[in-house]
Amino acid sequence: MADVLYDKESDEAFRAYLSKGEIRLQCCSDCKGFRYPPRFACPHCLSRKWHWEKVSGEGVIETYLWYCQPVDPRFADVPYNVAVVRLAEGPAIYANITDAVLDDLKIGQPVWANIETRNGRPRLSFVRENPS
Numbered sequence: 001m002a003d004v005l006y007d008k009e010s011d012e013a014f015r016a017y018l019s020k021g022e023i024r025l026q027c028c029s030d031c032k033g034f035r036y037p038p039r040f041a042c043p044h045c046l047s048r049k050w051h052w053e054k055v056s057g058e059g060v061i062e063t064y065l066w067y068c069q070p071v072d073p074r075f076a077d078v079p080y081n082v083a084v085v086r087l088a089e090g091p092a093i094y095a096n097i098t099d100a101v102l103d104d105l106k107i108g109q110p111v112w113a114n115i116e117t118r119n120g121r122p123r124l125s126f127v128r129e130n131p132s
């Protein structure tokens with residue numbers, strides 16, 4: 001079954017920006033709301049008008065969880081975390097906090113974007129130490 005919400009072209013453009021070291025999110029040209037992951041329509045007002053908007057990559061951990069048992073053979077290297085990071089600009093991103101060990105994360109903790117390449121694809125994660 002096809003994912004009717006997944007927009008491959010926008011996802012590839014998002015990753016192309018990551019390859020250049022930039023985090024750009026789709027921003028609705030009508031209501032100015034961000035949408036992430038990339039989608040063909042605004043989740044706030046359903047507008048299809050949008051543009052790419054650069055964001056800082058700074059945020060705070062809104063919530064997180066640790067996977068201690070592998071639930072998928074592709075993610076067998078446990079434990080690993082998945083966090084909801086609320087960016088300074090407002091949108092939330094699901095991501096891994098790469099420099100954390102088990103029980104090392106706190107809700108409200110500041111984090112910074114970390115763009116790395118895995119399997120030839122740019123990947124957005126976050127770190128707890130400010131890289132600058």
Ligand SMILES: [Zn+2]
Nearest residue numbers: 028031042045
């Ligand atoms: Zn909108």
